[in-house]
Amino acid sequence: MSLGKLLERIIQLVPVLLGVSLIVFVMLALTPGDPVQIMVGEQAITAEQEAELRRDLGLDRPLVERFFLFVANAVQFDFGQSYYHGRPVADVIAERLPATIELSLVALIVALATAIPLGVLAAIRKNSIFDRMATVGSLLGVSLPGFWFGILLIMLFAVHLQILPVSGRIGYASEVLTVTGFLLIDTLLAGDIAAFGEALRYLLLPAITLGLPMTAILMRVTRTSMLEVMRQDYITFAEAKGLPRRRVLYRHALKNALIPTVSVAAIETGSLLGGNMIVETVFGWPGLGRLVVESIFLRNYPLVQAAVLLYAVTYVLLNFIADILYTVLNPRVKL
Numbered sequence: 001m002s003l004g005k006l007l008e009r010i011i012q013l014v015p016v017l018l019g020v021s022l023i024v025f026v027m028l029a030l031t032p033g034d035p036v037q038i039m040v041g042e043q044a045i046t047a048e049q050e051a052e053l054r055r056d057l058g059l060d061r062p063l064v065e066r067f068f069l070f071v072a073n074a075v076q077f078d079f080g081q082s083y084y085h086g087r088p089v090a091d092v093i094a095e096r097l098p099a100t101i102e103l104s105l106v107a108l109i110v111a112l113a114t115a116i117p118l119g120v121l122a123a124i125r126k127n128s129i130f131d132r133m134a135t136v137g138s139l140l141g142v143s144l145p146g147f148w149f150g151i152l153l154i155m156l157f158a159v160h161l162q163i164l165p166v167s168g169r170i171g172y173a174s175e176v177l178t179v180t181g182f183l184l185i186d187t188l189l190a191g192d193i194a195a196f197g198e199a200l201r202y203l204l205l206p207a208i209t210l211g212l213p214m215t216a217i218l219m220r221v222t223r224t225s226m227l228e229v230m231r232q233d234y235i236t237f238a239e240a241k242g243l244p245r246r247r248v249l250y251r252h253a254l255k256n257a258l259i260p261t262v263s264v265a266a267i268e269t270g271s272l273l274g275g276n277m278i279v280e281t282v283f284g285w286p287g288l289g290r291l292v293v294e295s296i297f298l299r300n301y302p303l304v305q306a307a308v309l310l311y312a313v314t315y316v317l318l319n320f321i322a323d324i325l326y327t328v329l330n331p332r333v334k335l
Contacts, residue, residue: 031299112265114219266321
């Protein structure tokens, strides 16, 4: 990609982030509830103390001034202080972000490892019992609410079978030295295979719950794209040349069929960050999604605004990566 294209993408990012910031700022301002009253709770304070607290938090300023102040500080990567934690927002997010990234990556791996083989097999065995079952399964995967499916998994594997834990990232008895913040990596770095297995057990249910909708969507996209590619002339020509069917399917057909799958996967990977709010809440996963939900209830405006900005940047970057992968899978596509 040329430098001009890269600068063009960066310039396009500016109005997106400004629009997202404005929408979130307005929605939070219109949401009922006062951060000061929530922080104070039932404590008895004087009007002067309340006014001083409001002034310290910057809530005594007009909305327009607060918005432009937030934008000016965000350009310098300063997202202010968390009302609830009393620490910089960036530090609070940095503590929770590894847990969310780890969960999202494992969910993505589960989705890709399941969806692409199922989509290819469904296309090869079109109108078979397997194809019909895969179609019904994909419809169920898209239709089932994440929180409901997560609760079902908890009831089955944690309550009845008692083989998987209900919530958290790892048992209290396990002590893991934090190096990267990713428990699976930190346990391997420490050489503690038992802790690695325990961390994986805690991760399994939320990852499956989060990756189910993505699996269903990618499976349908892969199947449809594979069927379309298999009807192309170059596939017929390759088969007429006597090439092995496996080679035709996986070297010629699948490579081109994955182009729309990559596009959808990039978008769905971004949606994992939004979907993990529900999943992390259901499973008590100490990640960014759960932190955002808690911050919304606490009217912790700076933290919510910074987290949503992070989500927006992630969406744009993932679409940018998908465009680059287009050129790898199909050199005829030019950015």
